[in-house]
Amino acid sequence: MGNYFAKFSAFGSFAPARILTNKDLEKMVDTSDEWIRSRTGMVERHIASKEEAASDLAYQAALNAIEASDVKYKDIDMIVVATISGDHPFPSTACLLQHKLGLKNVPAFDVSAGCTGFIYACDVARQYVENGGASNVLAVGVEILTKITNWTDRNTCVLFGDAAGAAVISRAEPTDISRIIDIKLDADGSMGDYLIQMAGGSRLPASHETVDANQHTVYMEGNRIFKSAVKSMYASSDELLRRNNLTSADVDWVIPHQANLRIIEALADKMKVPINKVIINIQKYGNTSSATVPLATDEAIRSKKIRRGDILLLTSFGAGLTWGSVLARY
Ligand code: UT7
Secondary structure, three states: OOOOEEEEEEEEEEOOOEEEEHHHHHOOOOOOHHHHHHHHOOOEEEEOOOOOOHHHHHHHHHHHHHHHOOOOHHHOOEEEEEOOOOOOOOOOHHHHHHHHOOOOOOOEEEEOOHHHHHHHHHHHHHHHHHHOOOOEEEEEEEEEHHHHOOOOOHHHHOOEOEEEEEEEEEEEOOOOOOEEEEEEEEEOHHHHHHEEEOOOOOOOOOOHHHHHOOOOOEEEOHHHHHHHHHHHHHHHHHHHHHHOOOOHHHOOEEEEOOOOHHHHHHHHHHHOOOHHHEOOOHHHHOEOHHHHHHHHHHHHHHOOOOOOOOEEEEEEEEOOOEEEEEEEEO
16 A cells, blocks of 8 residues: 555547558458357457557547546656557667657656556556655557558458557546556466567577568467457456445446457456446447557546546456556546
8 A cells, every 4th residue: 555546637648640450451361250249249440550660659648538537747756658569679668768758867667568568557656656756657558550561461460450548647646536546457368379470589680581481570369369358358357346345236347358359248248237338339340459448448448438536447468468447536
């Protein structure tokens, strides 16, 4: 337990302009609009341009989040970016974002937890705020997976889209109703091979051979991951609720990772949460990895579905494998 409480001050998001539809994909690989809709719930996704990199999307989402908050730029005192498709292997995308925002002398670093990255970033932010080490942390989830997609592999190329989502996580005043109640993180490295970018690191450095073998793109064993996705998001959400003496009936909105509509529906079913209390935007964006949860939360706030005081359960799952959930009163 820290000295203070942390809260979500505001959210922001951004998606690039270009849209790729299921119909467009029909012309690229052996797939169909019907298969993609019925197996995933996806209809279209946004794709970054050649010129756009992760820090560009992160910058727009960060601006939106800071503008929606009552926090001044100069009062942001830490930046945490969750990404597995940053501008470069190094330096961190967080440092590039710090420079774009014109902020100086604030710590900035990336976290790598696949699609669970934003949940991990929230916990890092929360820990600093609760312990008094920071007052206003910018936590971002950003991904341009379409630049590390194998566009000849129908098993993966229909799934991903590009976007960024951001939150300003601030110290809560004793009078605030808003508060991050609790966060649960988890990981199981034994299943790392199921979702992996094989080459480009120290295990398999970049070479002509790795490029020819498509080893710099996303490899995923989708159906192996499907079952663990439901099980693990349920487990961390259930534990969070239990240890805070709440049940799923107390939750106003569940905001799950948007990887597959069937996963989302199975999770809602297992949690006994009616589907109209679940935020879903997978049809418009596909799987934007670490950006799905803050993007969906931001959209739901801006459309006035989510209101101040609502109990939110954010939950995600991804490469690592990693998973985790955030319980908060917005
Ligand atoms: O965000 C990180 C975490 N990721 C996830 O949580 C993803 C979890 N997994 C999934 O969402 C699903 O497993 C997928 C959407 C990836 C795949 O759906 P599935 O129902 O598990 O399909 P499958 O992989 O078992 O494949 C079923 C069939 C296969 O054909 P055969 O072998 O039965 O003839 C595939 O070749 O569907 C075929 N298929 C396709 N057909 C048309 C696979 N991709 C496509 C496609 N279009 N794009």
